[in-house]
Amino acid sequence: MIHQYQNNGYNIVLDVNSGAIHVVDELMYEVIGLYEVHSPEEIRALLADKYEAAEIDEALSEIDELIESKELFTPDEYEGYIEELGKNRPTVVKALCLHIAHDCNLACKYCFAEEGEYHGKRELMSYEVGKAALDFLVANSGNRRNLEVDFFGGEPTLNFQVVKDLVAYGRNLEKEHDKKFRFTLTTNGVLLNDDIMEFANREMDNVVLSIDGRPEVHNFMRPFPNGSGSYDLVVPKYKKFADSRDQQRYYVRGTFTHHNLDFAEDVLHLADLGFKQISVEPVVAPESADYAIREEDLPRLYEEYDKLAQEMIKRHKNGEDFNFFHFMIDLEGGPCVAKRLSGCGSGTEYLAVTPWGDLYPCHQFVGNEEFLLGNVYEGVKRDDIVADFKSCNVYSKEKCKNCFARFYCSGGCAANSYNFHGSIHDAYDIGCALQKKRVECAIMIKAALAQED
Amino acid sequence: MKHVQTLNTRKLQNTVKKGGCCTSCGNQTEQCK
Incomplete structure (x- = not known):
């Protein structure tokens, strides 16, 4: 299976099953497009008015060579x-x-x-529940040494002493059980101060700082309960925080909605503020929400991704690079096939813990009692749900098994699939469309940078 | 090749044998490095 497309003047052919990426000339682009359904004689006849027969034969010969080396039309x-x-x-x-x-x-x-309540009540996690969660993780991690704990919310800085105490507890567990914890923190920035930043710089492998972009965009969607905006409060703190981490091991992370379809401007605004690690992502919301992304928004969003990709190439040439999370793609590395096709690990390798110790397949399922797996004291009781998540892979989803992006997307988000289709074995269609566009843009950027080198 | 520039040399099929031994929410590679 191949996927061929043209973007920003590049003719790109992705050999889906080998992952090989080819940048080709016009002749080759046309010949490859005809190759699977026409014989060499038919291809020569179809292209006779545009190309010399010898050129066409040359292209056909190169195609045969690529097939032989399993880099084109790979099964x-x-x-x-x-x-x-x-x-x-x-x-x-x-x-x-x-x-x-x-x-x-x-x-x-x-x-x-x-507002942090997850369809339930306002509550803070106690140190005791957190300890039990870390004990549960160690006990259920087998021989695996590297473990990860995300401090999430709601807003985790509202309960930061417990975060500090749990990190200390985790460091003790490391010594006792020969484990290594990787801690991370996601925050809205309101309560960030020097103490939290210093602690995070010492203990957190990554921090995620929520900001949507331009002041008017951010303040419209991220107000205080009294309606006032939070941009002016958080931006100076984020700049200080990012610099204190040498512009590494963090993301400024925003959400774009139907109200800012020109989201590339928000990405570039964050870059112009000096941030180097940026993610701005489409909102996932019920169709009834006024801010939800709609199918008719897609052409505009495709244009924005193209615009952003071209601007990133331009900035690269000027030495003003920044990373955009959804364009990060590693053509020479990246996970093995097994990981790429198995998905994110939710419900099996990754679980969410509520403030009172209940376990869910991931943070997006918290509050939906259908997906309550157990708790940190008694462990997982719903092996049937875990088995369902374990069986969830690219080939269990009709929409994914023949999609060109399946090795980059891994089948999408189970929660989004469930929320839109009532099953974790489906896929959220708008998310798919945007993911495919992002993969195309990310590969095009690689092509442009390769040409430059 | 005259008509083709291939951007990468790593083939996914070559990760089958030693892969499958990494959670995510396409860029992280020790076994497969």
């Missing part, structure tokens, strides 16, 4: 492999998302956690 031989792997490989818990606070000091309009 998909992975489906059985993934099924066997799923049956034979025991899964361990690798990561927990600790909901340190089901409470928040902002009233963001698009928050899936509903």
